[in-house]
Structures are given as C-alpha cells and as structure tokens.
Amino acid sequence: MERTHVIEQLPGLRRYARALTGDAWAADDLVQDTLERACAKWQLWLAGTDLRAWLFTLMHNLYVNQRRGMQAAPAxxxxxxxxxxxxxxxxxxxxxxxxxxxxxxxxxxxxxxxxxxxxxxxxxxxxxxxxxxxxxxxxxxxxxxxxxxxxxxxxxxxxxxxxxxxxxxxxx
The missing domain is CATH 1.10.10.10 (Winged helix-like DNA-binding domain superfamily/Winged helix DNA-binding domain)
Structure with a gap:
C-alpha cells in the first residue's frame, strides 16, 4: 500500500466521516482512527483490490463499533x-x-x-x-x-x- 494512494482517499474519507458523524471534530477523530487501523492492518489489504472500498469498510466498521459503545450512555x-x-x-x-x-x-x-x-x-x-x-x-x-x-x-x-x-x- 503506497502512501500516495492512501492520501488520495483522504478527501472522500473526511467527507464521509463528516456526513456520518455530523461533527467536524468527531469526523477528524474517525478519519485518524481509520488511518491508524489501516496502518496496523495493512497486511490484510490485498494488492490489486479496491483500496478505497477497503478504507471505507474500515471506517464504517469503526463508526458502528463506536456507536455501539455510545449506546450504553443515554443520549x-x-x-x-x-x-x-x-x-x-x-x-x-x-x-x-x-x-x-x-x-x-x-x-x-x-x-x-x-x-x-x-x-x-x-x-x-x-x-x-x-x-x-x-x-x-x-x-x-x-x-x-x-x-x-x-x-x-x-x-x-x-x-x-x-x-x-x-x-x-x-x-x-
């Protein structure tokens, strides 16, 4: 996974995170968490497959997991x-x-x-x-x-x- 390919995905990841969370700070945190997860699990990405879809999948799963954790606290x-x-x-x-x-x-x-x-x-x-x-x-x-x-x-x-x-x- 080349760094430039990941950098190309940042605007889309930020847009999606912002729209999901409705908050700029939470969106930035979600993007950072996604990139950290991608770096830690880069060996799971198969070269030649859609990097964009893989990153969005990571982000979506992180968001869902965070939402599950938040449901314990009443909002x-x-x-x-x-x-x-x-x-x-x-x-x-x-x-x-x-x-x-x-x-x-x-x-x-x-x-x-x-x-x-x-x-x-x-x-x-x-x-x-x-x-x-x-x-x-x-x-x-x-x-x-x-x-x-x-x-x-x-x-x-x-x-x-x-x-x-x-x-x-x-x-x-």
Whole structure:
C-alpha cells in the first residue's frame, strides 16, 4: 500500500466521516482512527483490490463499533430538542437544513445514502463496504431517499407536512 494512494482517499474519507458523524471534530477523530487501523492492518489489504472500498469498510466498521459503545450512555434524542435548534436565517426555502435532516436518518439508511450519493459508489461497492447484499443497499437507499424527502418537506415521519409549508418539487 503506497502512501500516495492512501492520501488520495483522504478527501472522500473526511467527507464521509463528516456526513456520518455530523461533527467536524468527531469526523477528524474517525478519519485518524481509520488511518491508524489501516496502518496496523495493512497486511490484510490485498494488492490489486479496491483500496478505497477497503478504507471505507474500515471506517464504517469503526463508526458502528463506536456507536455501539455510545449506546450504553443515554443520549438526548434529536427529536426531543429539534424545536430548540435554531433555524438558518432567511426565508422558509433557505431554512431547509439538509445536513440536519440527513442526521435524522437511521444509521443504516444514512450510511447507504452517503456512500452512493456523496461518495458516488456503485451499489456493489457500497454493499461490499457495508457487508450487505446489493438488494439491501437498494432497499435502504430507497427508504433513505423517501424519508429524507419527507423530512425536507417538513413531515415528522408520523404525519403529513403542515399546510402552508413549502414543498420540494421533484425535478427530473
């Protein structure tokens, strides 16, 4: 594994980590932990295979393990405080906060959505990174897109959007 090949993957790893964690400090820690794990386990990478997928797999597994450890400590659900979070300045259209809505997705849906849309991975690569079948990738991606659309339209998942709120139009 050449150092330059790993360095080429850093922007993608940082993007994915930032989108997964929703926090710049936690994302930097996750990238560092991923690189440390890659250095310690470099002999497990098979030359000629996809280094990017291997690094993203390491990162995803580290993130999942960290989340499991955090579940022991009770956290305040985002739904309990989302009305207290300040909305961006401006009109209602600009107040739609995509990053906040992505963070409200379940972890399994968010991971698939980020790998396929943000990192432009194929379904097969995303399936390999996450260790799930391609059909599961497609199913989770579909549910993630539907839930994200619902959140962006102002729905809470249990009700229809409030009358008077702007709705996003689908453009193809």
């Amino acid at each position: 305040t659900p985002l739904d309990d405080v989302h009305s207290d979070l300040p909305a961006p300045e401006g009109d209602r259209d600009s107040a739609l906060d995509l990053a906040r809505c992505v963070q409200r997705l379940p972890d399994d849906q968010r991971s698939v959505l980020l790998l396929v849309t943000l990192e432009d991975m194929s379904y097969a690569d995303a399936a390999r990174v996450l260790g799930i079948p391609i059909g599961t990738v497609m199913s989770r991606l579909s549910r993630a897109r539907a839930r994200l659309r619902e959140l962006m339209e102002g729905g809470d998942g249990n009700s229809r959007p409030v009358a008077g709120q702007p709705r996003l139009r689908r453009m193809k």
